[in-house]
Amino acid sequence: MSPAAIHVPLLPEHKPKIRHASVSGAVFNVSTSIIGAGIMSIPATLKVLGVIPAFLLIGAIALLADVSVEFLMRFTHSGNARTYAGIMRESFGQAGSVATQMCVMITNLGCLIMYLIIIGDVLCGSQPEGVTHLGILQQWFGIHWWNSREFALLVTVGFILLPLVLLRRIESLKFSSAISMLLAVVFVGVSSVMAIIALLEGKTKSPRLLPHLDNQVSFFDLFTAVPVIVTAFTFHFNVHPIGFELGKPSDMIRAVRISLVLCAAIYLAIGLFGYLLFGESIMPDILVNFDQSSGSAIGSLLNDMVRLSYALHVLFVFPLLNFSLRANIDEFLFPKKPLLATDNKRFVSLNLVLLAISYLAAIAIPNIWYFFQFLGSTSAVSLAFIFPGAVALRDVHGISTRRDRIMAAIMVILAVVTSTVAISTNIYNFFGNKS
Template identity: 80%
Template sequence: MSPAIGAHAPLLPNQEPQARSPSISGAVFNVATSIIGAGIMSIPATLKVLGVIPAFLLIIIVGLLVEVSVEFLMRFTHSGDATTYAGVMKESFGPAGSVATQICVMITNLGCLIMYLIIIGDVLSGSQPGESVHLGVLQEWFGFHWWNSREFSILFTVVIVMLPLVLLRRVESLKFSSFISVLLAVIFVGICSVMAIIALVQGKTKNPRLMPQLDEQTSFFDLFTAVPVIVTAFTFHFNVHPIGFEFGKPSDMIKAVRIALVLCAAIYLAIGLFGYLLFGDSIMSDILVNFDKSSDTATGTVLNDAVRLSYALHLMLVFPLLNFSLRANIDEFLFPKKPLLANDTNRFVTITLVLLVFSYLAAIAFPNIWYLFQFLGSTSAVCLAFIFPGSIALRDVNGIATRKDRVMATTMVVLAVVTSIIAISINVYNLFQSK
């Protein structure tokens, strides 16, 4: 058997063998919550880089490839003895495959958790990118005080909101918070849509570019830097096994994933278009920062605050879901021979607290989410989303791959590797050029 991590470690303790099977709707909300995360914040910025049409096509293509990769993961996992992502990679590539998966999950999830806290800090206490200053909601309401500083507001959120949720030991326990989190994301998109339509009627919208603008500052290869952002926005593969193996049939998980992908793609397309219409090329890497501008009306001011707060609350509820798989992989990586994490309260609480403290300190130290998105999307996230699932299908240790599977897997791996290499090369080049 493969290592007992993911679904069987912190999520399904032995003392609950008769736990009720989860519903497809609950899985849809958990999957959608895992997908949306912080990715929605940088989707409008990708439209600024790519133009509307290429960005929309990229969102759809990545979504379709994600569906294929999840189907690969579920089908090839069920064909063997593994019950986890690291387990199926171990069956295909030995211990090195398991370790590579665990490291990528840890990097991706920890990076996402840090991004969530950065965005929450932006909303509550503002940010200062370059010479411009963007006030947070608390600063607009109450002025500048020690208790609404970035450090204190994030700390308060971590202790009061997130800590009780990350101490839950079963992913199904989060279905209600996941439902609320998806609802908040829909409310966020709805408010943005209303604001964009009002601005459109009043003739105040920006003119979006349908195609990318290539000039002396922007080359064709610069466009590839937006690809990792979209990849990261759709990466949830670290939660495929924890959520999927609570079902009796893999087909139920595939159905839930398809519904969630359609929902998330629609949300991404809507927020990308309406966000770009509202702010045009002045849009920030974190779109919530753009909503700090004062409005001419009281209604406009309320809408601005509602947009930011609804998504900050959404991220607070997403945080525990990603923490599950991160904590499970860290425990398996560091303590492979220890008893199940769910049965060891001291170890469970210690790892949880260490993760919260580290995420908090990193969120204070890192100011910009765009660079984190690009780094994750070009490295660990692209491995989890495309390279590893495609490689599992090509390896086919149980002999179930069809010719179509091999063609799709090869295409997926080649596209992922080529785009990631180009994106990393351009980012490194731009970094040295800016010095």
């Protein structure tokens, strides 16, 4: 027997060490999942609600988001489920699982399409309400075939997004998420500087602290702002992929709370400074205000920095939402197949199909505001509040306290009532404008 063979055990003395994700990586991934496209729509909610109600609503929804995540994590670790759909299956059977998967698919695919529309608007321009806004590429290089929306988005999808969506662990996205958060801070920082300079020059608009109610319809219009903020705080589809790569459930709760505080602060800052800059002329997509015709005192360079930093931000958010979308579609279509990450053909094919659908839809659909109103009133509010509240009320593991049941009931009732009013008001306004 050789000396080398003497030291080789028949069985390993220790089990392979599991490589857990870091809390800091989880904070970046959760924060990036939250910020997404919501940051650009927050200033418009201040125009609708007024500063004080908007700030209170942002704080309230952030608090309810923390409660709903705590429900999800507690019921996950009390049962055998490892996914959001799995928790709903334990509580409500196959119907609950399918409802969750459908909501994740609708929400995430809608958001991916929104992100590509935003990137296309920034790079190649847009025409909201018949007014032409040039993109950065047209402003810098003139109008050419290679900076058209179709070609620019095709290059973005093929050379930037495809390598990112092919990463198989969500922890691998922590560096792109960190860059994304840095770009979001740059977006807010530059906007803040512009607002402060405009304030010193006496060029800021006077924000309304409270909503201006002049008739019955305008009161119900206030409810249309709620889905926008709900969508801005909907990240629950990534709670399980991120949480199960951490060592302890308490680590995920801590990461979520840090992220919620950070993101609420970013939302409050961009809401206030954006409203100060543009006042009642603020658009549903604040990026439209940041073009050369915006009349800013700083000039086109800072305007371009704001728009470009935000476009790059959502570019790096894209793979995070694609991760949970891909997992839910695979679980829905191929429940008996082995893990998606172990099947190269299925993994690559699904990613290519999702990128193709997102690209084609972003070319065909010109306006992202439709997505915000629809998602925030339906699938997003279900994932963020209705489903977690329903799980706590159902309480199949017998772990809900009296306080849990009260919070869950409040969460579900508020979500259902505000979403119903928002949907009804949007339908009324839509047909009212047509007539």
